[in-house]
Amino acid sequence: MEFKDKVRSVSIQSPILAGLFYAFIVMSIAAVITSLILLLTSQNEDALSAYAYLIHSLSLLLGGWIAGKKAEEKGWYYGGLFGLIYSVIVFVIGFLGFDKGLDWNMLAFVVAAFFLGALGGVVGVNMKK
Numbered sequence: 001m002e003f004k005d006k007v008r009s010v011s012i013q014s015p016i017l018a019g020l021f022y023a024f025i026v027m028s029i030a031a032v033i034t035s036l037i038l039l040l041t042s043q044n045e046d047a048l049s050a051y052a053y054l055i056h057s058l059s060l061l062l063g064g065w066i067a068g069k070k071a072e073e074k075g076w077y078y079g080g081l082f083g084l085i086y087s088v089i090v091f092v093i094g095f096l097g098f099d100k101g102l103d104w105n106m107l108a109f110v111v112a113a114f115f116l117g118a119l120g121g122v123v124g125v126n127m128k129k
Contacts, residue, residue: 015070019082019117020089023063030055060086060113064120069127079121080114087113 012018034051037043060083067082068075087110094100 012070015067015078016082016085018070019063019065019067019079020086022066023059023082023086026062027055027059030058056090056109056113057116060116061120061123064117065124065127066120067117068121068124071121071125073125075121075123075125076118077121079124080118082121083113083115083117084110086117 012021034048034055038045038048063082063086064075064079067078071078087106090109090113091100091102091106094106095102100106
């Protein structure tokens with residue numbers, strides 16, 4: 001019985017890690033849904049980059065919101081830091097998996113990730129229970 005109670009009480013204490021956890025869950029689910037849309041409809045793969053930007057934007061806003069809500073202060077800081085770490089992880093995956101280098105588009109993504117995460121963090125801090 002003690003082990004069962006301990007398992008239920010496990011939570012992520014770090015605001016950044018909690019934001020990353022939920023953001024990557026949302027990103028994974030949205031990627032599967034996007035894949036199913038492309039498979040089951042006559043949708044063209046030309047729209048895939050728009051879907052990718054939409055998925056990343058939603059993940060960044062949600063992750064920043066979680067980070068800000070968990071931190072309960074300095075939402076822009078925790079959300080922005082979450083956005084930077086998220087973009088570094090995406091860059092490393094692109095670099096190692098797809099041989100994608102650092103270019104102006106990636107730098108623009110890092111800046112956008114910071115601001116979207118910071119916006120989510122500000123909203124998360126200001127949400128009242």
